[in-house]
Amino acid sequence: MLSITRIANHCWLHRPLFTLSNRPSITKLKLSTFSSVEVSCSSDEECDNFLPWLERKAGTKISSVLSIGKSAYGRSLLASKSIEPGDCMLKVPYNVHSEWAPFMSRLPQLGEMHNTAFGHFPEFFDGITFDDFRHAYALVESRAWRSTRGVSLIPFADFLNHDGAAEEVVLSDEDKKLSEVIADRNYSPGDQVLIRYGKFSNATLLLDFGFTLSYNIYDEVRIQVNIPRHDPLCAKKLELLHVHCTPAIEDVNGFSSSQDSFTIKEVRSAKGKGRGIPQSLRAFARVLCSTSSQELSDLAMEAVQNDGRLARHPLKNKTRELEAHWFLLSKITRLVEEHNVSIKSLEPSSSPFMFQKFALRKQMARDLLAGELRVLKSASEWLKNYCTTLSKS
Template identity: 30%
Template sequence: MAPTSSRWKRGLFAARSIRAGEQIVRIPHELVLTAEKLDDCVKKLLSTEYDWCPLTLLILAEQHKGEASRWAPYVSCLPSFGDHHSTIFWGKEELKFLECTRAFRGTAERREMISDEYNSVKDVISSCPHVFGEDISLFQFAHAYATVVSRAWNGALSSEISMRPFVDFCNHDPVSHATVSHDTCKDATIIAERDYTKGEEVFISYGKRSNAVLAVDYGFVLPNNLSDQAELWMEIPWNDPLREKKLELMRAFNMPTLQNADGTESGELPVILEEVLDSADWEDGVVLPQARAFSRIICLDSLEDIESMIQESDTLQAPLAYQPRKDVAKETRAMNFLLEMIQESITSHEQALLMLQSAPDHINKIRRGMAEAVLDGELRVLENSRGWLKDCLPNGQEQV
């Protein structure tokens, strides 16, 4: 195996022919970067509540060492400033194209997380100048943080997060069955799942990742990503006279909505939609289960209706609201409500794509392409969900 450039800028290529089943990478455990390898000065001061922060600090410490670092050859190959296209580094003008997508919320959440963790460890950094140098800016911290998130794995025999030099140069192919595994010595290994010819790039799978997740966590996207998802932001309105009863109902049946900062329930819940490719999935009721259930609850219009839904659930011995209402009119109303939400999201995505087509020339071409892939993927899922919902309406009773 040899690291070199690829369409992803970095990748691992076969230096010779490789046969399926052959071990192509093996990284001894002692060369793996873990939080335990932080300077004792840092470990004594650092809280244990973080996931990515300790490795972020380790990368910053090794970068400060320069050629004196044990991992200098590896650290010197990590993405430099400007090479990382995670959406956390996008400007307001670039992010505007993603406002209707999961990536937009994910970006805001990741930025807040990084900022909070940076503020919590600034004193640790300033207390150990021999480890980090004079100062580490928020931007430097964010860049190292993004590098760790895009390259780290959970440990072999624990929840320990670590980075495996060389292994993380393998790029992602969703159809690959090759993954990073570990032997009894905790050494990181990759086994070829197929034959490779000399010079061919070797891929592994990072798992099922939507383009929204790939854009935030890794800084790239895939065309026609079959793992794409869409998100509907559903809520029980504040002016709903049955709001408290509905929230109580959702809590009782293990469907609580998100909490506000003060601990109260927001009545809001982001609901994930996935593409349906098999009609049997729809017939089995496993398609859009949460979105359909939440719509039925939102559309409850009286205390008697709430009691009726509970009785229907008890009779069918099914989770609350996860089965169609016996009253065809009420079921039709709930599904049309969901259809309206999906259509609104479709319209938002179509408008964003039109805006992207007329984007000014100074918008980064890579990020423009990423935004288009995220929008296209989510739009495909939304249109797919709309089609299935229309087909399931009793007697085709779609509202006009």
């Protein structure tokens, strides 16, 4: 059985520095060459014997068009010959995937482990420090792939760096018991072949892989909105939201939203339809800004008469509609201010030693905050335009 997935694009590339979770499913790989930035690559002589060794272990040819090379971001896979669309670039049999996968998948997860074990049971960890363990954990986790078979390591494929600037097809053939990569563009000898780890925001890339992108079109901001406990209608509003709430929906990366947690994405046009600001968030604000039981009853009746979704249409009371969106605007404006303060606190230190030591971490933090700030500002501009247009109507 073939499983095929095509994924849309973003750009840049890095190698994982550390990780706290597995890479995405093997059916979500995406390949390209890195075209937006010049990155010099060269052959990696230290690894010249790796592919022949792996092919002897597998008992079959894995790749005749790729070789292991070095780039500014670590080891990588390079095209060793010209490659055309439709060519199979990489074919790794399941029998050389991690033979320890069944065992590893049954080990305690990170949240189930207690670091005090290193101190209280030295006989089990003789000569092993927590840094040793963290290094081993990061090495495995940053190279582990999820597929229909579970979690496994795929030798040779783990040299693929992250990009995502082009469409590509990846097949996981359960019948032939192998994973393969099919090119959908031309590659010249020396081009680096890359994968996209997923449609991940900088927050996810930083947490799971230890790097960020200077510009990431998948950046998003998770915000939480609560009904104040001192609101005299708090109980009724919560009940109304509970009755008419939309079940949590997982996105393409497996993340889900709850009743009072919302994910904002970048709004492309201040005068457009506000795509990126969830309708559920606007509905929440409309309920929150209601000031009487009658208004809440009207919202409940409207939901029943339509598709069951609560407050998805503009409120008939224009004053309340404005209040709801000014409320959202004030919350987002506050987040914009907080992000600006945080970014300013990351300005270079006057101490050369401190600057060198934390330069990479500060840069990743700036990338993360700058991406979220861009999203928040786009939402702010859309809300300002919406309120201005509504007040003039």
